[in-house]
Amino acid sequence: MQAATSSWTTLHIPKAGQESAPDTWWNSSSPDAAAWDVPIVEEPPLTVDKMKMREHRFHVDQVYDMVPFWIRGVEAAQKGEVLRLESFLDTLEEDPWARFAGVSVVRDNSSDGWNNNDWDPAAGDIPNVATDANAGCKGEWNRIDRNWKHKASRQSLHPQTSSTTISHNHRSHTRQHNRAFLERVAKHHPMDDARKQKMESFYDMSTDEKVKKIDEVIRSLRFV
Numbered sequence: 001m002q003a004a005t006s007s008w009t010t011l012h013i014p015k016a017g018q019e020s021a022p023d024t025w026w027n028s029s030s031p032d033a034a035a036w037d038v039p040i041v042e043e044p045p046l047t048v049d050k051m052k053m054r055e056h057r058f059h060v061d062q063v064y065d066m067v068p069f070w071i072r073g074v075e076a077a078q079k080g081e082v083l084r085l086e087s088f089l090d091t092l093e094e095d096p097w098a099r100f101a102g103v104s105v106v107r108d109n110s111s112d113g114w115n116n117n118d119w120d121p122a123a124g125d126i127p128n129v130a131t132d133a134n135a136g137c138k139g140e141w142n143r144i145d146r147n148w149k150h151k152a153s154r155q156s157l158h159p160q161t162s163s164t165t166i167s168h169n170h171r172s173h174t175r176q177h178n179r180a181f182l183e184r185v186a187k188h189h190p191m192d193d194a195r196k197q198k199m200e201s202f203y204d205m206s207t208d209e210k211v212k213k214i215d216e217v218i219r220s221l222r223f224v
Contacts, residue, residue: 046054073083182199191199202213 069083069085069088076083179200182196182203185199186196202210205213
C-alpha cells in the first residue's frame with residue numbers, strides 16, 4: 001500500500017522548482033514559432049450547384065423580413081403612399097434583431113417548462129376512445145353520445161354539397177359583375193344587342209375557352 005501511494009505521489013505531484021506542462025506552455029518566454037507557421041487550408045471554389053444552393057438559402061432567409069414589408073407596401077399603396085426598399089434594408093443593417101421585436105415566448109411559469117409531462121392529457125388533445133371514457137361526449141361529462149361516430153360519417157358527405165353551393169354562388173357573383181362591366185362599356189362605346197350578346201358569351205367562357213377564342217381572332221386577323 002505504501003509503495004502504491006509513493007508511486008502515485010511521484011507521478012502526479014511535481015517536485016520543487018518544477019512546473020506543470022500547462023504553466024510551462026503559458027509562461028514560456030520563447031514560444032515555438034513553427035507552431036504559428038501553419039499554412040491556411042483554403043476551401044475549394046464553389047461549384048455552380050453549390051452557389052445556387054447558397055443563393056437559394058439567402059433568399060429563404062430574407063423571406064421572413066421581406067413578406068411583412070411587402071404587406072406594408074400594399075397597405076401603403078392603398079393610401080397613396082410609397083415605401084422605399086432602401087430605407088427598409090438600412091434598418092435591417094442597423095438593427096438585425098429588429099425582426100424579433102414582436103416575438104414572444106410562451107413558457108410555463110409554474111415549472112419553467114421542465115416538469116411538464118408530455119404524456120399527460122392536456123387541453124385540446126384528441127380524445128382516445130380506448131383510454132378516455134369521455135370520448136364522444138356531447139354537452140356533459142360522462143354523458144356519451146353513442147352515435148357520434150355515425151354522425152361524423154354522415155357529416156362527411158355534406159362538404160361536397162356546400163362546396164358546390166359556394167362555387168355556384170361565386171359563378172353567379174362573377175356573372176353579375178361581368179354584366180355590370182359590360183353595361184359601363186356600352187355607355188361609352190355604343191353597340192348593338194348582337195355584339196353585346198357576344199361579349200356576354202365571351203365573359204361566361206372558361207379561361208381555356210377564352211384563350212382559344214383569342215387565338216382564333218389572331219389567326220383571322222393574319223389573313224385580313
